Amino acid sequence: MAGTEVKKEIVNGEVRLSAGSCVFVFRRIRPGVLHAVITGLDNGQFGTTTLDEIRAEIGRHKPVELFVDAREATGAAVSVSEEWTRFFSAHRSELSRVHVLVGSKVVSLTVAIAQHLSRTGNLIQIYSDPETFASKLPAAGGRGVRGEKSSG
Numbered sequence: 001m002a003g004t005e006v007k008k009e010i011v012n013g014e015v016r017l018s019a020g021s022c023v024f025v026f027r028r029i030r031p032g033v034l035h036a037v038i039t040g041l042d043n044g045q046f047g048t049t050t051l052d053e054i055r056a057e058i059g060r061h062k063p064v065e066l067f068v069d070a071r072e073a074t075g076a077a078v079s080v081s082e083e084w085t086r087f088f089s090a091h092r093s094e095l096s097r098v099h100v101l102v103g104s105k106v107v108s109l110t111v112a113i114a115q116h117l118s119r120t121g122n123l124i125q126i127y128s129d130p131e132t133f134a135s136k137l138p139a140a141g142g143r144g145v146r147g148e149k150s151s152g
Contacts, residue, residue, distance in 0.1 A: 032061035039072035071103030088118040
């Protein structure tokens with residue numbers, strides 16, 4: 001999507017990338033643990049910007065455990081899915097685990113295809129239940145799905 005401007009804001013330790021109607025918000029839970037929230041449709045308008053945020057964390061603190069809350073994502077272009085698949089394949093040894101919370105069958109299928117084609121074994125875990133996803137976050141820093149302090 002040439003011509004779409006990517007806006008980057010850093011507020012309260014979060015990196016917010018927006019382009020068109022899609023938004024990515026990245027927050028470091030602790031060194032080597034990154035939480036991302038995706039809303040909207042990624043048609044490729046970000047170029048490499050979203051993956052660059054993950055690469056930056058890998059450069060600082062590897063291996064990285066990545067938590068992706070994609071409940072509000074509505075989908076991704078095939079080219080975007082292919083780029084994420086290549087990224088996971090290329091950075092397998094620098095990622096300890098990738099947890100993805102999905103909210104729709106379309107996004108779930110897209111992630112499952114990337115999981116399979118990346119040939120990364122059980123690196124990518126897909127969740128449809130927010131409670132199960134949230135149960136993985138406290139062990140990584142004591143915060144719930146949306147960044148709120150967990151009660152346990």
